[in-house]
Amino acid sequence: SKEDVLAMRKQHLSPSLFLHFKKPVMIVEGKMQYLFDERGRRYLDAFAGIVTVSVGHCHPEVNKAIHAQNELLQHTTTIYLNPQVAEYAKELADRMPGNLKVVYFVNSGSEANDMAIMLARLHTRNWDVLCLRNAYHGMSIGTMGTCGHHTWKQPMPQGFGYHHALNPDPYHGAHGDNGPAYAADVADLISAATPGQVAAFIAETIQGVGGTVPLASGYLPAVYKMVRDAGGVCIADEVQTGFGRTGSHYWGFQRQGVVPDIVTMAKGIGNGLPLAAVVTTPEIAASMASRLHFNTYGGNPVCSAGGRAVLRVVDQEKRQEHCKEVGDHLISRLKALAAKHDIIGDVRGAGLMLGLEMVKDRKTKEPAKAELAAVMETMKDEGVLMGKGGLHGNVFRIKPPMCFSRADADYLVDVMDLAIGKL
Ligand code: PMP
Numbered sequence: 027s028k029e030d031v032l033a034m035r036k037q038h039l040s041p042s043l044f045l046h047f048k049k050p051v052m053i054v055e056g057k058m059q060y061l062f063d064e065r066g067r068r069y070l071d072a073f074a075g076i077v078t079v080s081v082g083h084c085h086p087e088v089n090k091a092i093h094a095q096n097e098l099l100q101h102t103t104t105i106y107l108n109p110q111v112a113e114y115a116k117e118l119a120d121r122m123p124g125n126l127k128v129v130y131f132v133n134s135g136s137e138a139n140d141m142a143i144m145l146a147r148l149h150t151r152n153w154d155v156l157c158l159r160n161a162y163h164g165m166s167i168g169t170m171g172t173c174g175h176h177t178w179k180q181p182m183p184q185g186f187g188y189h190h191a192l193n194p195d196p197y198h199g200a201h202g203d204n205g206p207a208y209a210a211d212v213a214d215l216i217s218a219a220t221p222g223q224v225a226a227f228i229a230e231t232i233q234g235v236g237g238t239v240p241l242a243s244g245y246l247p248a249v250y251k252m253v254r255d256a257g258g259v260c261i262a263d264e265v266q267t268g269f270g271r272t273g274s275h276y277w278g279f280q281r282q283g284v285v286p287d288i289v290t291m292a293k294g295i296g297n298g299l300p301l302a303a304v305v306t307t308p309e310i311a312a313s314m315a316s317r318l319h320f321n322t323y324g325g326n327p328v329c330s331a332g333g334r335a336v337l338r339v340v341d342q343e344k345r346q347e348h349c350k351e352v353g354d355h356l357i358s359r360l361k362a363l364a365a366k367h368d369i370i371g372d373v374r375g376a377g378l379m380l381g382l383e384m385v386k387d388r389k390t391k392e393p394a395k396a397e398l399a400a401v402m403e404t405m406k407d408e409g410v411l412m413g414k415g416g417l418h419g420n421v422f423r424i425k426p427p428m429c430f431s432r433a434d435a436d437y438l439v440d441v442m443d444l445a446i447g448k449l
Pocket residue numbers: 076133134135136137139162163164165230234235263264265266292293
C-alpha cells in the first residue's frame with residue numbers, strides 16, 4: 027500500500043529527499059501528459075518529472091526504440107564500436123548551429139556541467155568561472171558552487187573560483203529588461219574578482235529551478251563578448267530549455283541570438299532515460315585529445331536509441347511549433363487570470379516553459395509562499411500536478427510534456443482559478 031511505500035522510503039531512502047505535496051501522491055503509471063496513482067486516478071502532469079519527460083510519458087515511439095535496442099544489446103561501453111551512439115552523436119551535432127560538432131555523452135545534467143567547466147578550464151588554462159545569482163547547474167561537488175541558493179547545495183567547500191553576477195531578472199532586477207545594463211556587473215567581476223581572465227561564463231537561457239526567469243533582452247550577446255574578450259568560453263546550460271520547449275526556437279540560447287562555445291543538455295534529451303550530453307567545438311574538444319576521460323554509461327546503446335527517438339518525435343510531431351502555439355495560448359489565459367487575482371504578480375516564460383509568481387503585494391513583491399503551497403495542493407486534489415520553484419518557493423513552474431494540448435491548458439487555468447478562489 028501507499029503507507030508501506032512511504033514507510034520503506036523513510037527507512038531506506040536518503041533523508042535528503044523531499045516530497046512535493048503535504049499529502050503525498052504515489053504515481054505508478056504514465057501515458058503522454060497523464061499520470062496515474064495506485065488507485066488509477068488520473069492527473070494532468072504540468073511538471074513532466076521536473077521538465078524531463080519531453081515528448082510524453084511512455085511515448086510509443088521512444089518505447090519502441092528502447093525495446094528494440096534492449097533486445098539487441100544493452101551495454102558494452104565505448105571501448106568497442108557501436109553504430110547507435112555514433113549515429114546519435116551525428117544527429118545531435120546536425121541540430122547544433124555553428125561549429126558545435128563534438129559530443130560527449132554523460133548521464134545527468136550535473137555531470138554535463140562538470141564536464142563543460144572542466145573543458146573550459148583545460149582549453150583556456152584559466153580557472154575562474156562566472157555564473158549567475160539564482161542559477162542552478164547541479165548538485166555535484168563541481169557544480170554546487172554555481173548554484174544561487176543555499177538550499178541547493180551542502181554547507182561545505184563548494185569548489186573554488188566561482189563568481190556570481192547580478193541576475194538579469196526583468197521582474198525583480200533593478201534594470202528591468204535591459205540586458206546590457208546587467209552585463210556591466212560581469213565586466214566588474216572580470217576586472218575585480220579575477221586577474222582579468224576567465225575560464226567560462228555559464229548560464230541557463232531561461233532559469234529553471236530559480237523560478238522560470240528569462241534573461242533580460244540583449245544580456246547574453248553583451249556578456250559573451252566580454253567573456254570572450256577576456257579569453258573565456260561561454261557555456262549554455264540547455265538542460266531545461268532545449269529540444270523545442272521554448273517554442274520559438276529549438277535551443278534556448280537562440281532566443282538571444284548567440285552561439286555558445288559549449289552547450290550542456292540533459293532532462294528532456296532522453297524523455298526520462300538517464301542521458302545527458304555536452305556539445306562543443308573541435309578546438310575546445312582538442313584540449314582533451316591526448317588525455318583519457320571515460321564514463322562507463324555515457325553513450326549507452328539503450329539510452330542512445332531512446333535519445334534518437336526523442337529527436338525524431340520532436341521533428342515528426344512538430345513539438346517545437348506545438349509548444350509555441352499552446353504556450354502562447356496558455357500565457358494569454360494566465361495573464362487574463364492575473365488580471366482577476368492580485369496574488370499573481372508575474373506571468374513569464376516562453377513556449378511550454380512558463381512561470382507564474384505569487385506575491386502578497388504587487389508593489390513590494392513579497393513572496394506568497396504558503397498561498398502557493400495551498401493552491402498547489404488544491405490543484406493536485408483537482409487532478410493537476412504543478413511544479414514550483416524560485417528562491418522563495420513562490421513561483422509556479424508550468425513545464426508539461428510537450429504533447430500538452432490547448433484543452434489541457436484551459437483545464438489547468440480553470441483549476442488554478444478555482445484553487446486561488448478558495449484561498
Ligand atoms: N542544469 C539545470 C538547468 C537543471 O535544471 C538541472 C536539474 N534540475 C541540472 C542542471 C542538473 O541536472 P541533474 O539533476 O540531471 O544532475
